[in-house]
Amino acid sequence: MLVFQNDYSEGAHPAILKRLAETNMEQLPGYGTDHYCEAAQEKIRQACACPQAQVRFISGGTQTNQLVIDTMLQPYEGVVAAESGHVNVHEAGAIEATGHKVLTLPQHDGLIDAGELREYCETFYADGNHEHMVFPGMVYISHPTEYGTLYTKAQLEAIAGVCHEYHMPLFIDGARLGYGLVASGTDVTLPDIARIADVFYIGGTKVGALFGEAVVFTKGNMPKHITAQIKQHGALMAKGWLMGLQFDTLFTDGLYTRIARNADEMADRIREALRAKGYRMVYENTTNQIFVVLDHATIDRLEREVRLGFMERYDDNHTVMRICTSWATTAESVGRLIDSL
Amino acid sequence: MLVFQNDYSEGAHPAILKRLAETNMEQLPGYGTDHYCEAAQEKIRQACACPQAQVRFISGGTQTNQLVIDTMLQPYEGVVAAESGHVNVHEAGAIEATGHKVLTLPQHDGLIDAGELREYCETFYADGNHEHMVFPGMVYISHPTEYGTLYTKAQLEAIAGVCHEYHMPLFIDGARLGYGLVASGTDVTLPDIARIADVFYIGGTKVGALFGEAVVFTKGNMPKHITAQIKQHGALMAKGWLMGLQFDTLFTDGLYTRIARNADEMADRIREALRAKGYRMVYENTTNQIFVVLDHATIDRLEREVRLGFMERYDDNHTVMRICTSWATTAESVGRLIDSL
Amino acid sequence: MLVFQNDYSEGAHPAILKRLAETNMEQLPGYGTDHYCEAAQEKIRQACACPQAQVRFISGGTQTNQLVIDTMLQPYEGVVAAESGHVNVHEAGAIEATGHKVLTLPQHDGLIDAGELREYCETFYADGNHEHMVFPGMVYISHPTEYGTLYTKAQLEAIAGVCHEYHMPLFIDGARLGYGLVASGTDVTLPDIARIADVFYIGGTKVGALFGEAVVFTKGNMPKHITAQIKQHGALMAKGWLMGLQFDTLFTDGLYTRIARNADEMADRIREALRAKGYRMVYENTTNQIFVVLDHATIDRLEREVRLGFMERYDDNHTVMRICTSWATTAESVGRLIDSL
Amino acid sequence: MLVFQNDYSEGAHPAILKRLAETNMEQLPGYGTDHYCEAAQEKIRQACACPQAQVRFISGGTQTNQLVIDTMLQPYEGVVAAESGHVNVHEAGAIEATGHKVLTLPQHDGLIDAGELREYCETFYADGNHEHMVFPGMVYISHPTEYGTLYTKAQLEAIAGVCHEYHMPLFIDGARLGYGLVASGTDVTLPDIARIADVFYIGGTKVGALFGEAVVFTKGNMPKHITAQIKQHGALMAKGWLMGLQFDTLFTDGLYTRIARNADEMADRIREALRAKGYRMVYENTTNQIFVVLDHATIDRLEREVRLGFMERYDDNHTVMRICTSWATTAESVGRLIDSL
Structure with a gap:
């Protein structure tokens, strides 16, 4: 057949399995405090051309979306996403389970439009009743989108412009980021993503790893006590080095x-x-x-x-x-x- | 001016203030266990022609919506509502704060359509991925709607038909129910509401009371340990008789x-x-x-x-x-x- | 009998009922934006000798505790309370329902001890694993306590001292505050409370009002978008002036x-x-x-x-x-x- | 050093790494619906002598505790645990984050006592105010405990007896279960655990696996729509077979x-x-x-x-x-x- x-039908790139086997009996400290995580974080910072980036590894996409959105929003805020956004449709209510509404914009081949985002925000703040509504507190986009489409650099910059005007971080779900960065015709690079987004993640599960997503906070904006918050979300892996090692491999010699x-x-x-x-x-x-x-x-x-x-x-x-x-x-x-x- | x-710009109907004054120094047990609440519950059961109705009094509309939806849904379920529904737009995320998604249907002058509701459910269950989505677990409508429009009896019955086919309770927000029941041209009576809905409320705040909504569970379906759940939602009023007394007054001699x-x-x-x-x-x-x-x-x-x-x-x-x-x-x-x- | x-077995002090009747048909804006609320807020500021105090009215005690604790804590923080504290024992899990743990200290006739509080914090921060634990984020005490006992001014100051050393606001539940302020032998005044606590409330439900608690944020520290947050907690009363009017009456000529x-x-x-x-x-x-x-x-x-x-x-x-x-x-x-x- | x-300082038993390598390029369906998960489930049922057991694989312990407790409790219920229980102390509030209180019993070398559990329940239900309190809805114990101690079979049966008298499932955290089952002096076998507990888990992370815990519902009592609920908790691993394969290996020829x-x-x-x-x-x-x-x-x-x-x-x-x-x-x-x- x-x-x-x-x-996500196969395991991992063979280079990853090889390193897992080589390091299997090395005794390492838990919870992502090991030297493989450190090395991977540094390689990711370099690949992003973003020396101040703060990187954490999380085992799956839903978990990452849930964690980033919940820890970066205020309780009275929701996340703005395309109607077709993964967080709106296919995460079994994981976002709402943390208390936050997904506020939807129309999707155009999976993309949201900066103009429509601005109009949404203008209308919201113009409404005298907006204290009775959910505040737009963050914008979530996926790149590539759920439909495999890509934003141009200009589109991303326009969206980021509106975000910053309204004091909302821009969050890019990069579950398939690798497939976007190397697609023919794209003008968006990883350093662009790191420069434009306030937080994003580099998907490993779908791009060569057994599991794992690398979340990158690009502006010194990693939420306080992130370890405690990851733990509280059930997302702190004991053997965190398993993800460090995989991303270290993926970000060595451009494997990713x-x-x-x-x-x-x-x-x-x-x-x-x-x-x-x-x-x-x-x-x-x-x-x-x-x-x-x-x-x-x-x-x-x-x-x-x-x-x-x-x-x-x-x-x-x-x-x-x-x-x-x-x-x-x-x-x-x-x-x-x-x-x- | x-x-x-x-x-909700004025206080209460004078008959209510009069009874509050008359009974002010009567010593009553707390939390809605008094004889005024009991009398009001009985009068409401009679007005609804629904002898098995279970009635509780809650002080405001958002609180009531939050309580009913949260206590009647399973954790993996959301509430289906019109895009224009109060729970979707104007409750500052009170529903999502309890962990539940609001699943939206198009609104037609504030009304939802039974056919579109059925299609929504059919599409949901036809999707092989629906375990990754939020289950439709309840239908919320308001009568009158946020736009002052009314369902006909046939429309309500059609919606209830779809609800029961898909094992979802039908919840009618009756914050302005009184104004709907006596509107010219309506064919919907209070007994109709009690027969068709699985749970609904009779708005007091906007129809003559200082505050208070009477929630009616019509099918012996009041959630277990409802007192504990009301308390947990911060909605258990110490002097519960204040609401019993108001509804007793409103449901005496058809005042409501x-x-x-x-x-x-x-x-x-x-x-x-x-x-x-x-x-x-x-x-x-x-x-x-x-x-x-x-x-x-x-x-x-x-x-x-x-x-x-x-x-x-x-x-x-x-x-x-x-x-x-x-x-x-x-x-x-x-x-x-x-x-x- | x-x-x-x-x-809380009787209604309200007759002066309150009288004013409710007098103002019943006055048309007022909703949600606590009326002039009675404003007047009551000003009188409370004066009684507290705390010109910068920010005051909001909430209809009941559990609701107030839930709102204050949830809006003032970070997600990774819990509230420290006596084992016998109302929030730990008798609120049906209302605090945990908002996601926060109640961290308990021993009670001594209902009181907590500043020394034990300090030791708790020291031990917490000394533990290398504390990112796997719930951070102490606020201290909750009741005055009078659930056992009718009172803190001395020195005890309150000592507790506040530890709180501020560890950057925790001190929250005083004053559901029965009136009965504490006038008790024989106490050296604690309302201005003391306002000076020592970071947030507290003046109970109305148990001290002369039909319902209502006046929450006082004393240090310019009222959480952002508090109206939206109150609404989201189901606690925003449409006819907010009902509480303004009651507190205005209670704080006129020392009635309270x-x-x-x-x-x-x-x-x-x-x-x-x-x-x-x-x-x-x-x-x-x-x-x-x-x-x-x-x-x-x-x-x-x-x-x-x-x-x-x-x-x-x-x-x-x-x-x-x-x-x-x-x-x-x-x-x-x-x-x-x-x-x- | x-x-x-x-x-949890090393990777996995070499037999596991070997099988991961052998099966790496096999194309498998996601989310635990593959034949390795099926095989592992069957081997666990046999090892438990519990043909009706329902088994799911979750990647870590905190996540498992959070999921089991949240999906098996009613909203008005808390989980009873030893003061020293992992869920009470070292999970950064993961249980409370899902809305549930941890109700504590004294610990005796890490163990709870059936008599004290009964007394707790008796006192709870004897209290006329218990609708204002958190209902004991489940009992959590760890075996071995956080202090490495073990229950005897008689102690487990006594605890289960009280649980069933009060209609509470008994949940055994088996993060280190393997180390308990083979300890000298124990009279508790895996079939005993499966017979006595209503739900428990077999720890993989600490006993030979890279990661993964096998949750076993022993009485046909797996919560409805568990896949959706796992997803909602961020705990549904895309490549679920990674855990199936590991447990299949661990439960072949008594490796575990x-x-x-x-x-x-x-x-x-x-x-x-x-x-x-x-x-x-x-x-x-x-x-x-x-x-x-x-x-x-x-x-x-x-x-x-x-x-x-x-x-x-x-x-x-x-x-x-x-x-x-x-x-x-x-x-x-x-x-x-x-x-x-």
Whole structure:
């Protein structure tokens, strides 16, 4: 069976497994206070060209979103996100469980618009009743978005401009950041992200690690007593070095972006084939997720050989399916997928 | 200054003040365990034609919404509401503060549509990923709505039908219920509400009481240890009889609906005058709230004599203002308002 | 039946009812933005000799404790209280429901000890693992305590000293503050309280009001967007002036302390009689609560005529009962109680 | 440097690393729905002699405690634990952050007493005011306890008896369960734990795994929609098979208990040496944690060669230090430790 269902179907890049094995019996202090975490933090600061960055490692994306949003918002504030944002739709209410509302903006191919964000804020503060409403306290975007699309540098700067005008930190969910940074056509680099965002994370789970996300606070703005707060959220891993070691490996000799590029290249080939065969793709993008409209007969036929992801109903006869590549996708499996289309 | 800003600008109906004075030195047990609460509960059961109803008194609307929603939902469930629903917009995040998401449906003049509700539920359960989403666990509607509009009996029954199909209680926010029950053209009675809703409340604060809402659980479904839960929400009033006494008064000899009718009649007169003078009203309704489009010159002129409520920006030159009557509105002040239009 | 069960068995001082009636039809803006609230706030500032005090009115004690503690603590902080503190024992988990732990100190006749508080803090910060623990973030005491006892001015100052050394605000629960301020032997005045505490409240519910507590932030330290936060806690009363009016009345011509004195005087008479008749009182105090050890035969006999409060089991044959006086207790009923002992 | 600081200083048992490497590129479905999780669940059911057991894997202990307690309690309930219980002391308020109070019982060498538990419950329900208090809703014990001590089977059965009388599930924190099951002198087996507890977990993080705890619901009592609830708590690992694979390995051919025995044997040797040299141990126990009173000169001397854990101040000249062995401790390092004592 070919699997193009998601980008977390395999374990880790072999270089990571190798280092886990090599260091397995080294006795290390717990909770991320070890030298591997320290080394990884330093390499990330350098890759971000952000010497003052404060870095912490968290084991998964929902946990990271929950932690960042809850620790950076005041109790009377909510987080502004696209209607299609992961925190609004697919985290089982993890944000609300910490007491915060997700305030939604329209999505345009998964992106929010700086103009609409400004209008939202203007309307909010113009309302004499706004003390009876939830204050916009932070802006959450994902890059790439849930639909695989990317912001341009100018779009990110415009959003950050509105954020800062209204004293809201900009939080970028980078669960798939690697796949965004190396996509064809993007003008956004990791140092750009670190400069523009107030906090963001570099996804490991979907880009070569067994698990782990590196949260980066870029402006000396890491919440106070973050260790206690991570612990309180159930997110303080005893053997924190497991994440330090993985990120140290990923940020040595550019491994992170190198393996990310494979995913985008494989996706480009699939996109080309889909276009050639007349399939309709829902979003124009260049990252590792492809959303394609398939009729039910085609789906039935494909599913004998390939596992795809369900996205949403399109109409009575069609469904939007997701084809997802990753750092681990082989040219051979892509060839077989294309043949089967 | 004429005041048509809201329906909670005055104290209480004089009959209530009289009874408060008469009973002031009577020594009563606390926390709503007194005989006035008991009498009021019985009168409400009778007015609802719902002998099994369980009734509790809570001091305000936000508190009631927070309590009912939090105690009736499972942790993994959210409350479905119109985008314009009070719990979604104007309660400073009180629902999310208890850990629950507000799941929104489109509003049509403040109403939700049973068909759209069914579609929402169908789509939710059809999604293979729905364990990663917030379960729809209850439906919240307000009657009258935030825009003064009313559901018909058939509409309520259709919504309740979908609710029960998907095992969700239907919760009716009746902060202004009195003004809905006596509105011209409505076919919905209090017994209808009690029969159709699983839980609802009869607003006192806006309909003749100093404060207090009577929450009615209609199906033997009052959450366990409700006293402890009310206390935990900071909502257990020491001198609970103050609310029992007020509702006992309001539900003696039909006082509640009698004084509600005044508000609607006064609003009808104003609506007639507005129509006659060519003003545009945003919603067609027959209750105590009128939403009228006014140009800024008119607003400036009116505000010298009348205090109105701000609703929202309409366009560059116009604003939607709210004219609100109540049980206390006098024909004389309505006459003066009409003259000034 | 004589009732000495608690101090919230009657309505309000007649002067309050009179003003409610006089102002009943005055049209006032909502949510505590009216001129009665403003006047009451100013009178409280003067009575406290604290011109910078920020005052808000909240309808009940649990709600006030929940609001103050939740809005003044950081998420990683808990509130330090006596084991016997109301917030630890009798609020159905209202504090924990907002996410905060109650950290307990031993109680000595209901009081905490400044030395033990310091030791608690020293031990906490000396522990290398304290990032895995709940930070002491605020100190809560009640004055009078739950056992009717009082701190001396020196004790309060010593506690405040430790608080400030460890950057914790001192919060005084004054649900029965009036009965403490006028007790025989106390050297603590209202200006002392305002000077020593960082936040405290002046109880109305138990001292002459229908309901309402006046929260006083004494150091310009009222939490940001307090209106939104009160609303979010379900504690923003629509007709906020009802509390402004009551406190305005209580703080006009010293009514508050005048009526408080009655309770203490009546309690003194009962204490004298109990001593004369050889009863054992559990705590030495001079406020309106008396905790007396009664054998079960005496309880059975008394309960035919008097309603007392249950406190706790003493031994197989005795129970500790509470005798509680209030602003409304009459000399005649005290006489009858004494006769029946 | 010798390290006896804790039992999570090394990675995983080599057999686990081997299987991670072997299966690394196998494409597996996410979120614990894979065949390794299924196999591990079945092996755990068999090891527990509990065919109806429902098993889920969670990445850490605090997270597991938070999840189990929050999903099994009603909102008005708290969890009863020893004062010294991990959930009460060392989880940074993770339990309270979900809204639940930790209700404490005295600890006796880390253990709670069934008689004191019964008395707690009796007193609670006898109190007429208990609706104003937090209901005891679950009992939490750790086995081994935080002090390395163990319950006997009879003690566990007595506690479970009280639990069931008062309709409270019994939750056993087994973060170090392996070290308890193989300790000399214990009469408690894994099937006993599964029979007596309503829910418990088998610690992996401290007993041979990289990370992961296996939560076992023993009575068909796994909370509804547990996947959604795990997700909402930020605890749903994308690559859930990583935990399935580890537990599958640990529960193949008795690896889990085999490696646990090493820790206890090494600790026994150290205890023997300590006794021989006249050191004072604070608790009598036979598991992998040793709490020894050391004077400060000895600590200074030892710390040149050995890293120990700080426990607590004993007196001005002594400190209680923890010596901790694990599955990975070698006889050679134990020999060197003993020599240095």
